[in-house]
Amino acid sequence: MKPVLFVTGHAPPDRVGAFARLHEAENVEFALFGGPSKHGGPAASGQEPLEGDLPFPHRYIRQHEPVSLAASGSYRAVVCSTGGRIALGATWAGARRAKLPLILWSSLWSHPRSAAHALSFLALRRLYRSADAVVTYGSHVSAYVSARGAHNVHIAPQAVDNDFWSAPEIAPASWPIGGLSAWPERVATKFLFVGRPVREKGLGVLTEAWHAAGLHAPTAALVLVGVGSSPPWVPAGGAAGHTAAGHTDEEILRMSPVTPVELRNLYAECDVLVVPSIPTRTFREPWGLVVNEAMNRELAVIASDAVGAAAGGLVRDGETGLVVPAGDSNALADAMRRLASDPPLRARLGKAGAQDIRAFTYDAWAAGFTAALATLNLARGRW
Numbered sequence: 001m002k003p004v005l006f007v008t009g010h011a012p013p014d015r016v017g018a019f020a021r022l023h024e025a026e027n028v029e030f031a032l033f034g035g036p037s038k039h040g041g042p043a044a045s046g047q048e049p050l051e052g053d054l055p056f057p058h059r060y061i062r063q064h065e066p067v068s069l070a071a072s073g074s075y076r077a078v079v080c081s082t083g084g085r086i087a088l089g090a091t092w093a094g095a096r097r098a099k100l101p102l103i104l105w106s107s108l109w110s111h112p113r114s115a116a117h118a119l120s121f122l123a124l125r126r127l128y129r130s131a132d133a134v135v136t137y138g139s140h141v142s143a144y145v146s147a148r149g150a151h152n153v154h155i156a157p158q159a160v161d162n163d164f165w166s167a168p169e170i171a172p173a174s175w176p177i178g179g180l181s182a183w184p185e186r187v188a189t190k191f192l193f194v195g196r197p198v199r200e201k202g203l204g205v206l207t208e209a210w211h212a213a214g215l216h217a218p219t220a221a222l223v224l225v226g227v228g229s230s231p232p233w234v235p236a237g238g239a240a241g242h243t244a245a246g247h248t249d250e251e252i253l254r255m256s257p258v259t260p261v262e263l264r265n266l267y268a269e270c271d272v273l274v275v276p277s278i279p280t281r282t283f284r285e286p287w288g289l290v291v292n293e294a295m296n297r298e299l300a301v302i303a304s305d306a307v308g309a310a311a312g313g314l315v316r317d318g319e320t321g322l323v324v325p326a327g328d329s330n331a332l333a334d335a336m337r338r339l340a341s342d343p344p345l346r347a348r349l350g351k352a353g354a355q356d357i358r359a360f361t362y363d364a365w366a367a368g369f370t371a372a373l374a375t376l377n378l379a380r381g382r383w
Helices: 014-026 043-044 066-070 085-097 115-130 139-147 203-213 260-269 289-295 329-340 343-359 362-375
Strands: 005-009 029-033 059-062 078-082 102-106 135-136 153-155 190-193 219-226 252-255 272-275 300-304 321-322
Touching: 005 014, 005 066, 005 219, 014 029, 014 343, 014 362, 066 078, 066 085, 078 321, 085 115, 085 300, 102 115, 102 362, 135 139, 135 362, 139 153, 139 219, 190 260, 190 289, 190 329, 203 219, 203 329, 219 260, 260 289, 272 289, 272 329, 272 343, 289 300, 300 329, 300 343, 321 329
Parallel strands: 005 029, 005 078, 029 059, 078 102, 102 135, 135 153, 190 219, 190 272, 219 252, 272 300, 300 321
Antiparallel strands: none
16 A cells, blocks of 8 residues: 655654654654744653654655655655645655645644745645645634635644643643742642743743732742743833833743753642743644643643634633633733632633543544545555
């Protein structure tokens, strides 16, 4: 049986298990063209797999190579992600030259509005309409592509290694040594942010919300993982009196990126994950896999409505978390105060999230692509 060609930029650590499961199910070869990545996994973990360590067939290519690769006659179908301007067009051209079915793997639920991206809008809309099938990150992306002419749309739910993130092998968290090292043991509610210190992650909104909430130890504290020891990024023009610049009190702890094991330990000692992402001209959070990780440890989640995991239905306001308007620091402050003062609510939301996340598995992710292939009579069991 011929394999399926899957063209994408990277195989970051939190995708490796999903890609391996899809290969097991459908005999898939991955063509990785590199390029910029907004995945937090490699930077946060320091464990990006070596070439020989990837547990599935793969090759490293340049972005123009999918033309000849897809047209080689070696594959039964082609999957391509929406990343890589040259690679995307080259994959489409190669698949059409070989008259192979093309499946688009899409994460966008708002097209970037930079000048460069404006030029690609019409081309991408044509690809939505011409693809033989589209596989998306969730219902929010499915609604977006369907409104732009996509048909035969399927969902591959975003997943992490649930066994790893829910494992009972927990050690005490490695808090930084120094003047702040003693406070975690005496704080009732620990709010946790995990992410890159960039504008779209909403750190400016979070720091403003923290000060507006008026929370202090021993009632609550804020842990920022991934931002380093310097003050987090705050939007230019923000209210200087409501940022963390120069802030030295014990209620905010800034940490550099940590390994997955260390992050799992931190999840186990914290109470609420905050994902305050905001939309920008070039980015809207496709999902936010930290939500999956934290739910595996029964953390309550506060997410903005610009987070894919909220728009896609995993974080549901009042059921598996609290959802606030993106960029609204007052609403975020209210949500933080609410969870700090209501332990039963935190517990209820955390348990509901832990129950729901069980359905977001690598098997379910792979099944989304199998379903798309099945509609084209190309799934492994039908070949």
